[in-house]
Amino acid sequence: MAKIPDLARAGRRRAKLNGMGSSGAPMGATSGQGRQAGGTPRAALADLLAGNRRFVSGQPVHGHDVTAAAAAASGDQQPYAVVLGCIDSRVPLEAIFDQTFGAICVIRTGGHVLDRAVCGSIEYVVGQLGVPLVMVLGHERCGAVEATVEALRTGQRPGGSLAYLVDEIAPAVTEAGIDDPAVRPLAIRRHVRRTVRTLREDDLLAGPVAAGRVAVVGGLYDLATGEVALLDPG
Numbered sequence: 001m002a003k004i005p006d007l008a009r010a011g012r013r014r015a016k017l018n019g020m021g022s023s024g025a026p027m028g029a030t031s032g033q034g035r036q037a038g039g040t041p042r043a044a045l046a047d048l049l050a051g052n053r054r055f056v057s058g059q060p061v062h063g064h065d066v067t068a069a070a071a072a073a074s075g076d077q078q079p080y081a082v083v084l085g086c087i088d089s090r091v092p093l094e095a096i097f098d099q100t101f102g103a104i105c106v107i108r109t110g111g112h113v114l115d116r117a118v119c120g121s122i123e124y125v126v127g128q129l130g131v132p133l134v135m136v137l138g139h140e141r142c143g144a145v146e147a148t149v150e151a152l153r154t155g156q157r158p159g160g161s162l163a164y165l166v167d168e169i170a171p172a173v174t175e176a177g178i179d180d181p182a183v184r185p186l187a188i189r190r191h192v193r194r195t196v197r198t199l200r201e202d203d204l205l206a207g208p209v210a211a212g213r214v215a216v217v218g219g220l221y222d223l224a225t226g227e228v229a230l231l232d233p234g
Protein backbone atom coordinates (compact mmCIF):
# COMPACT_ATOMS: atom_id res chain seq x y z
CA MET A 1 0.00 0.00 0.00
CA ALA A 2 1.94 2.97 -1.25
CA LYS A 3 -0.07 5.78 0.18
CA ILE A 4 -1.97 6.03 3.36
CA PRO A 5 -5.06 8.14 2.98
CA ASP A 6 -5.59 11.21 5.04
CA LEU A 7 -6.75 9.90 8.34
CA ALA A 8 -8.43 13.08 9.45
CA ARG A 9 -12.11 12.61 9.78
CA ALA A 10 -15.02 14.63 10.98
CA GLY A 11 -14.43 12.84 14.20
CA ARG A 12 -17.27 11.07 15.80
CA ARG A 13 -14.99 10.78 18.73
CA ARG A 14 -12.07 12.59 20.16
CA ALA A 15 -8.91 12.20 18.15
CA LYS A 16 -5.95 11.24 20.23
CA LEU A 17 -3.49 9.84 17.81
CA ASN A 18 -0.66 11.20 15.82
CA GLY A 19 -0.92 9.90 12.29
CA MET A 20 1.24 7.82 10.06
CA GLY A 21 3.69 8.75 7.36
CA SER A 22 3.15 8.02 3.70
CA SER A 23 5.30 4.93 4.09
CA GLY A 24 2.83 3.56 6.60
CA ALA A 25 5.51 3.59 9.26
CA PRO A 26 4.54 4.68 12.73
CA MET A 27 5.52 8.19 13.59
CA GLY A 28 5.01 8.21 17.29
CA ALA A 29 4.96 6.12 20.38
CA THR A 30 1.21 5.96 20.52
CA SER A 31 0.67 5.00 16.91
CA GLY A 32 -1.95 2.34 16.59
CA GLN A 33 -3.80 3.56 19.62
CA GLY A 34 -6.98 5.49 19.41
CA ARG A 35 -7.68 5.00 15.72
CA GLN A 36 -11.33 5.58 15.81
CA ALA A 37 -14.22 3.45 14.90
CA GLY A 38 -16.11 5.00 12.03
CA GLY A 39 -13.00 5.49 9.94
CA THR A 40 -12.47 3.96 6.55
CA PRO A 41 -11.72 0.29 5.99
CA ARG A 42 -8.61 1.29 4.05
CA ALA A 43 -7.16 3.35 6.86
CA ALA A 44 -7.95 0.62 9.37
CA LEU A 45 -6.21 -1.98 7.23
CA ALA A 46 -3.18 0.24 6.80
CA ASP A 47 -2.97 0.63 10.57
CA LEU A 48 -3.29 -3.07 11.22
CA LEU A 49 -0.62 -4.00 8.68
CA ALA A 50 1.69 -1.28 9.94
CA GLY A 51 1.42 -2.89 13.36
CA ASN A 52 2.41 -6.23 11.89
CA ARG A 53 5.43 -4.63 10.22
CA ARG A 54 6.51 -3.24 13.59
CA PHE A 55 6.16 -6.71 15.07
CA VAL A 56 8.10 -8.35 12.25
CA SER A 57 10.89 -5.80 12.45
CA GLY A 58 11.30 -6.42 16.16
CA GLN A 59 10.34 -2.86 16.97
CA PRO A 60 6.90 -3.05 18.51
CA VAL A 61 5.57 0.08 20.09
CA HIS A 62 3.18 -1.70 22.39
CA GLY A 63 4.83 -5.06 22.78
CA HIS A 64 6.48 -4.11 26.01
CA ASP A 65 3.56 -2.19 27.43
CA VAL A 66 1.28 -4.86 28.78
CA THR A 67 0.91 -3.57 32.27
CA ALA A 68 -2.27 -3.04 34.24
CA ALA A 69 -1.50 0.68 34.14
CA ALA A 70 -1.53 0.62 30.34
CA ALA A 71 -4.80 -1.26 30.40
CA ALA A 72 -6.34 1.29 32.75
CA ALA A 73 -5.06 4.17 30.64
CA SER A 74 -6.93 2.93 27.60
CA GLY A 75 -10.15 4.37 28.98
CA ASP A 76 -13.16 3.74 26.78
CA GLN A 77 -12.57 1.28 24.02
CA GLN A 78 -12.38 2.71 20.52
CA PRO A 79 -11.40 -0.26 18.40
CA TYR A 80 -10.81 0.19 14.70
CA ALA A 81 -10.69 -3.43 13.64
CA VAL A 82 -11.87 -6.86 14.64
CA VAL A 83 -9.65 -9.84 13.94
CA LEU A 84 -10.97 -13.38 13.86
CA GLY A 85 -8.16 -15.87 14.23
CA CYS A 86 -7.32 -19.37 15.35
CA ILE A 87 -6.75 -20.48 18.94
CA ASP A 88 -3.20 -21.54 18.07
CA SER A 89 -0.96 -20.47 20.95
CA ARG A 90 1.68 -19.29 18.49
CA VAL A 91 -0.58 -16.64 17.01
CA PRO A 92 -1.47 -14.10 19.70
CA LEU A 93 -3.32 -11.52 17.69
CA GLU A 94 -2.73 -8.35 19.69
CA ALA A 95 0.99 -9.13 19.72
CA ILE A 96 1.45 -9.93 16.04
CA PHE A 97 -0.31 -6.69 15.11
CA ASP A 98 1.42 -4.73 17.87
CA GLN A 99 -1.83 -3.36 19.22
CA THR A 100 -2.48 -1.84 22.57
CA PHE A 101 -5.48 -2.06 24.86
CA GLY A 102 -8.66 -0.76 23.33
CA ALA A 103 -7.38 -0.86 19.73
CA ILE A 104 -8.72 -4.07 18.24
CA CYS A 105 -11.34 -6.64 19.09
CA VAL A 106 -10.19 -10.22 18.92
CA ILE A 107 -12.15 -13.41 18.43
CA ARG A 108 -10.44 -16.76 18.38
CA THR A 109 -11.84 -20.19 17.65
CA GLY A 110 -10.24 -23.39 16.42
CA GLY A 111 -9.49 -22.81 12.73
CA HIS A 112 -11.34 -19.46 13.01
CA VAL A 113 -14.57 -21.40 12.58
CA LEU A 114 -17.72 -19.34 12.64
CA ASP A 115 -20.77 -19.96 14.76
CA ARG A 116 -23.62 -17.76 15.88
CA ALA A 117 -21.71 -16.38 18.83
CA VAL A 118 -18.82 -15.37 16.59
CA CYS A 119 -21.10 -13.80 13.99
CA GLY A 120 -23.09 -12.00 16.66
CA SER A 121 -19.90 -10.67 18.19
CA ILE A 122 -18.72 -9.31 14.84
CA GLU A 123 -22.14 -7.84 14.17
CA TYR A 124 -21.93 -6.08 17.52
CA VAL A 125 -18.46 -4.69 16.91
CA VAL A 126 -19.38 -3.44 13.44
CA GLY A 127 -22.89 -2.27 14.20
CA GLN A 128 -22.53 -0.90 17.70
CA LEU A 129 -18.89 0.14 17.89
CA GLY A 130 -18.63 1.34 14.29
CA VAL A 131 -15.60 -0.77 13.44
CA PRO A 132 -14.88 -0.60 9.68
CA LEU A 133 -12.59 -3.59 9.25
CA VAL A 134 -12.98 -7.31 9.80
CA MET A 135 -9.95 -9.50 9.20
CA VAL A 136 -10.05 -13.28 9.10
CA LEU A 137 -6.58 -14.55 9.82
CA GLY A 138 -5.52 -18.08 9.05
CA HIS A 139 -2.05 -19.45 9.64
CA GLU A 140 0.32 -22.05 8.29
CA ARG A 141 0.33 -25.50 9.91
CA CYS A 142 -3.10 -25.01 11.41
CA GLY A 143 -3.94 -27.98 13.61
CA ALA A 144 -7.66 -27.63 13.04
CA VAL A 145 -7.22 -27.92 9.29
CA GLU A 146 -4.80 -30.80 9.70
CA ALA A 147 -7.30 -32.60 11.94
CA THR A 148 -9.94 -32.11 9.27
CA VAL A 149 -7.68 -33.54 6.59
CA GLU A 150 -7.05 -36.57 8.78
CA ALA A 151 -10.75 -37.01 9.52
CA LEU A 152 -11.62 -36.95 5.84
CA ARG A 153 -8.79 -39.25 4.86
CA THR A 154 -9.53 -41.85 7.51
CA GLY A 155 -13.28 -41.44 7.49
CA GLN A 156 -13.18 -41.12 11.27
CA ARG A 157 -15.18 -38.12 12.36
CA PRO A 158 -14.19 -36.96 15.84
CA GLY A 159 -16.70 -36.96 18.65
CA GLY A 160 -18.06 -34.14 20.71
CA SER A 161 -18.09 -30.58 19.54
CA LEU A 162 -14.79 -31.10 17.77
CA ALA A 163 -16.91 -32.63 15.04
CA TYR A 164 -18.43 -29.21 14.48
CA LEU A 165 -15.04 -27.70 13.73
CA VAL A 166 -14.20 -30.51 11.34
CA ASP A 167 -17.55 -30.22 9.59
CA GLU A 168 -17.08 -26.48 9.13
CA ILE A 169 -13.57 -26.81 7.72
CA ALA A 170 -14.29 -29.88 5.59
CA PRO A 171 -15.64 -28.02 2.53
CA ALA A 172 -12.35 -26.14 2.18
CA VAL A 173 -10.39 -29.40 2.36
CA THR A 174 -12.66 -31.02 -0.20
CA GLU A 175 -12.31 -28.02 -2.50
CA ALA A 176 -8.54 -28.13 -2.15
CA GLY A 177 -8.56 -31.82 -3.04
CA ILE A 178 -8.08 -34.40 -0.32
CA ASP A 179 -5.51 -36.29 -2.42
CA ASP A 180 -3.50 -33.22 -3.34
CA PRO A 181 -0.06 -33.39 -1.70
CA ALA A 182 -0.46 -29.71 -0.85
CA VAL A 183 -3.95 -30.11 0.55
CA ARG A 184 -3.05 -28.59 3.91
CA PRO A 185 -1.71 -25.21 2.77
CA LEU A 186 -4.30 -25.06 0.01
CA ALA A 187 -7.15 -25.81 2.40
CA ILE A 188 -5.92 -23.22 4.88
CA ARG A 189 -6.18 -20.54 2.21
CA ARG A 190 -9.53 -21.76 0.93
CA HIS A 191 -10.90 -21.86 4.45
CA VAL A 192 -9.91 -18.25 5.03
CA ARG A 193 -11.58 -17.21 1.79
CA ARG A 194 -14.72 -19.18 2.57
CA THR A 195 -14.92 -17.58 6.00
CA VAL A 196 -14.51 -14.13 4.46
CA ARG A 197 -17.28 -14.82 1.98
CA THR A 198 -19.62 -16.07 4.66
CA LEU A 199 -19.08 -12.94 6.72
CA ARG A 200 -19.58 -10.66 3.73
CA GLU A 201 -22.96 -12.30 3.24
CA ASP A 202 -23.93 -12.11 6.91
CA ASP A 203 -27.36 -10.57 7.44
CA LEU A 204 -26.12 -7.52 9.30
CA LEU A 205 -22.78 -7.14 7.55
CA ALA A 206 -23.80 -7.42 3.90
CA GLY A 207 -25.31 -3.93 3.79
CA PRO A 208 -22.33 -2.05 5.24
CA VAL A 209 -19.99 -4.14 3.09
CA ALA A 210 -21.94 -3.32 -0.07
CA ALA A 211 -21.92 0.36 0.88
CA GLY A 212 -18.16 0.31 1.36
CA ARG A 213 -18.39 1.27 5.01
CA VAL A 214 -16.99 -2.06 6.14
CA ALA A 215 -14.42 -4.35 4.59
CA VAL A 216 -13.97 -8.03 5.34
CA VAL A 217 -10.52 -9.22 4.32
CA GLY A 218 -8.57 -12.44 4.64
CA GLY A 219 -4.99 -12.80 5.77
CA LEU A 220 -2.44 -15.49 6.40
CA TYR A 221 0.09 -15.52 9.20
CA ASP A 222 3.52 -16.98 8.57
CA LEU A 223 4.74 -18.74 11.70
CA ALA A 224 8.35 -18.51 10.57
CA THR A 225 8.55 -14.80 9.80
CA GLY A 226 5.67 -13.32 11.77
CA GLU A 227 4.36 -11.68 8.62
CA VAL A 228 0.71 -11.28 7.76
CA ALA A 229 -0.03 -11.42 4.04
CA LEU A 230 -3.36 -10.39 2.62
CA LEU A 231 -5.16 -13.03 0.61
CA ASP A 232 -6.92 -11.97 -2.54
CA PRO A 233 -10.58 -12.97 -2.58
CA GLY A 234 -9.80 -16.00 -4.77
Ligand SMILES: [Zn+2]
Pocket residue numbers: 086087088110111139141142143144145
Ligand atom coordinates in the same frame (compact mmCIF):
# COMPACT_ATOMS: atom_id res chain seq x y z
ZN1 LIG B 1 -4.92 -22.98 13.70
